Amino acid sequence: MNLILFGAPGAGKGTQTGSLIDTYHIPAIATGDMLRAQRRAGTALGEQVKSYMDRGELVPDNLMIDIIKERLQKPDAKNGFILDGFPRTVAQAEALDRKLDQLGRRVDAVIYLRVSRQVLIDRLSHRYSCRTCDAVYNFAPQQAGNLPRCSVDGGDLYQRPDDRPEIVAHRIDVFLKHTAPLIDYYTAQHKLENIDGQMSVDDVRADITRRLSALRKGAGSR
Ligand code: AP5
Numbered sequence: 268m269n270l271i272l273f274g275a276p277g278a279g280k281g282t283q284t285g286s287l288i289d290t291y292h293i294p295a296i297a298t299g300d301m302l303r304a305q306r307r308a309g310t311a312l313g314e315q316v317k318s319y320m321d322r323g324e325l326v327p328d329n330l331m332i333d334i335i336k337e338r339l340q341k342p343d344a345k346n347g348f349i350l351d352g353f354p355r356t357v358a359q360a361e362a363l364d365r366k367l368d369q370l371g372r373r374v375d376a377v378i379y380l381r382v383s384r385q386v387l388i389d390r391l392s393h394r395y396s397c398r399t400c401d402a403v404y405n406f407a408p409q410q411a412g413n414l415p416r417c418s419v420d421g422g423d424l425y426q427r428p429d430d431r432p433e434i435v436a437h438r439i440d441v442f443l444k445h446t447a448p449l450i451d452y453y454t455a456q457h458k459l460e461n462i463d464g465q466m467s468v469d470d471v472r473a474d475i476t477r478r479l480s481a482l483r484k485g486a487g488s489r
Contacts, residue, residue: 268293268347268479269372271354273449274380276429276438277387277394278464279471280351281403283380286472291479293347296338298331300351300401307399321428323438325355325445332362339366355446360453376482377453378475380464384439391435397422 268291272280284295302320305313312330319326335353338344354360367373382390393405395414399422406414414424429438453459460478464471 268483269367269375270348270479271350271374271377271453272380273377273446273453274464275382275384275387275442275446276435277391278380278382279390279468280380281401282468283378283472283475284349284351287349287475290476291347291349293349294343295349295351296335296344296353298334298350298352298355301334301338302326303401321434323429323434323441325441328356328358328362331355331359335359335363336366339370354449357448357452360449374453374456374458375486376460376479377449377458378478379450379453379459379461380471381461382464386465387439388432388435391430392432394426394430395424396427398425399423 270287270291270293272283272287274280281297281300284297287293288295299320302313302316306317306320307313312334316326316330325331331353335350339348350363354363363374390405392408395404395406395411396402397404397417397419400417400420402417402419402422404414404417404424411426416422417424428434450459460475460482462471462474462478466474
């Protein structure tokens, strides 16, 4: 399965990838996590992308397309992948289609997690992330002075700079302007699975699983 998890900031893409990895045994390729890892490692790329990310702007297409092309060639992506955070522009989607075409592959499905602006803002105001492993936690803002350590690796929990309310508002605007056109792009390819991302985490997961099973059955019977 070659899957794309698609949705606005805070739609729940990262939350849903874990169960998909377990079900389909394919890697998640989360571009935001990859960029944050570069920043933590202090690489030149990390330095280059820092100001875009902290302002809630998109990193330029040419950089992102090179990163993804290289990542898709890695052996673990040979039998499929879950893209989280890519593509984010029509240019990125076209580059992905061209690259997969060269590899004799294609996108099988695009899972669109549909969530209202107010719910996105509310979710991201409660989100805290581990500084070292990106694990996600939810706390009320008033608990910020008394946060536990990350239960995965003991790391420090923090609020991502781009989860500040004014940056979240801008990220949602950037999504609507540059990324939402992909809804039409993938609808035209008959690949979009439009899912109510405001259900509980378990119900969203169940809906994704049900639709992917139906797609696999359909593909198997053709
Ligand atoms: P990235 O890290 O990809 O951020 P994003 O797409 O804005 O996504 P988020 O991580 O904010 O949200 P999510 O959908 O994963 O939600 P989550 O599951 O955590 O990108 C960051 C930056 O990197 C970009 O702004 C850009 O600068 C750059 N970048 C990355 N890729 C790029 C690209 N391709 N091109 C250009 N630039 C790029 O959930 C959010 C919260 O909600 C959590 O607290 C979670 O617990 C909670 N939650 C999730 N689901 C539910 C539910 N069903 N019910 C209740 N709560 C829920």
